[in-house]
Amino acid sequence: MSGDIRPFECAMCGQCCANQDLIQLTSYELFRLAERLNVPPAELFSRYCEIGATSLNPMIHMYLRTVEQRCPFLDGKLCSVHDARPYACRAYPKRQAYLTAGEMKTFVRSRYPMLEPTCDLFGLDDTVEMIGDADVLTDQTIAYMTDELYFNTIRPEQVDLTVPYDVTDSFLRDGLVREIVLTYLARPYLGSLADTPLTGIIAMTLQARVWGAGVSFVRQPSDIAVQEDARIGQYLLAKTDATSVEALRALVESGRMDLGRAFFTTAADGKARISAVYASASDKVAIGFQLEADASAVERLTNGGARPAYVFFLPEDGSSTKAVGLAVGG
Structure with missing residues (x-):
């Protein structure tokens, strides 16, 4: 009926399980499946899985290999590991919390046209709104x-x-x-x-x-400003809670901070996000933080990525005027 809202009800025809090149599987699901089958995860991976990119997904992921396009756990028309099946199978054909049947039909036809004769999805009016399992x-x-x-x-x-x-x-x-x-x-x-x-x-x-290492995170700064110093040029000054600043200070001043990694991303709103994590290999502790600033400002700070971004932290309550500084990236 047009305008209905309803969940998808699988007719268990088995066709989606028998017409796959690869089935996406995550590390978390691999361990759940290994527990269900009572085999070591490494053995399950060796027998059934591979890691790589595909023509449909250029990002590297893990997949279950199929045998003549059939899932290795398909028994007749039914799943032999149904209670531990991958999320890709649990969520089918949903990809978002709310989609119309027509939108889902378009997706399924583009990837798996052979399912149209048997999948109950194609018996629904295009305007039916489908509710996925949140x-x-x-x-x-x-x-x-x-x-x-x-x-x-x-x-x-x-x-x-x-x-x-x-x-x-x-x-x-x-x-x-x-x-x-x-x-x-x-x-x-x-x-x-x-x-x-x-x-x-x-x-x-x-x-x-x-x-x-175990990781803790600096609380999101309440204030971030671009400052300038004669020696290092422009830098970011961030203010956050005193506990976070002192934890970061303890790691920096310990002399044992020997690991660091930064991730720079630019959002659609023109903001640049700096995510960085530092650790002491001997102490097995790590601290991470995130900052957002205008993308053009970060471009200047790093000279287009040619040098690190200098970031300093101060407690927002004024309990200390001694800043903790780090060179991020570069």
Whole structure:
């Protein structure tokens, strides 16, 4: 009926499971599937998985290999690991919290035209509004973002799938993170999650985990200004809570801060975001922070990326006039 709002009901024809080149799988799902099958994750990966890019997705991800386009866990028309199936299968054919049946038909036809004769989706009026499972879509988005950042931004020399698994597990349990993801899923007009501070938070957490360190974060600064010094030129001065400043000071002045990584991104609103994380390998501790400034200002600060951006922190309550400084990037 036109104008209805309803969830998608799978007819269990099995055709979507029997007509796939590869099935996207995240590190988190690999461990869940390994537990379900009672096999070590490394063995499951070796037998069924590969990591790479595809013609449909140039970003590096992990995938389940199919056998003659059939999922290796398809038993007749049914899934033999249904309770631990990948998010891609759980969410099908939803990609957002709200889509019309017509929008979903267009997507499915573009990728899997062979499903049209059997999938119940094609029996619905195009105007029917389809409601996705909010929890599944939120879980899927967090797991996908974490894996994508691990493989394409962190680019580890030696892949350790426990890293994105642990980070995904922690963010799946974080109520604030879930709220942010769901907000963007339900309101696509807000833009892409890739342009939000969450991207940098996940990337910094992954980097700290690669270093084997626990990570804490400096509270978002209440004030950021461009200042100038005769010796170093222009720099950013940020004010935040005294506890964050003292924690950063302790790490910098310890003499054991020997690891650092920065991520520079530019948002659609012309703001440049600097995400940076620093650590002590011996102490196994890391501290990260994020700053946003005008993109043209960051361009000047770094001389077009040719030099690091100098950032100084002061406590906003005036408890100290001694700034903590770092050279970010470069």
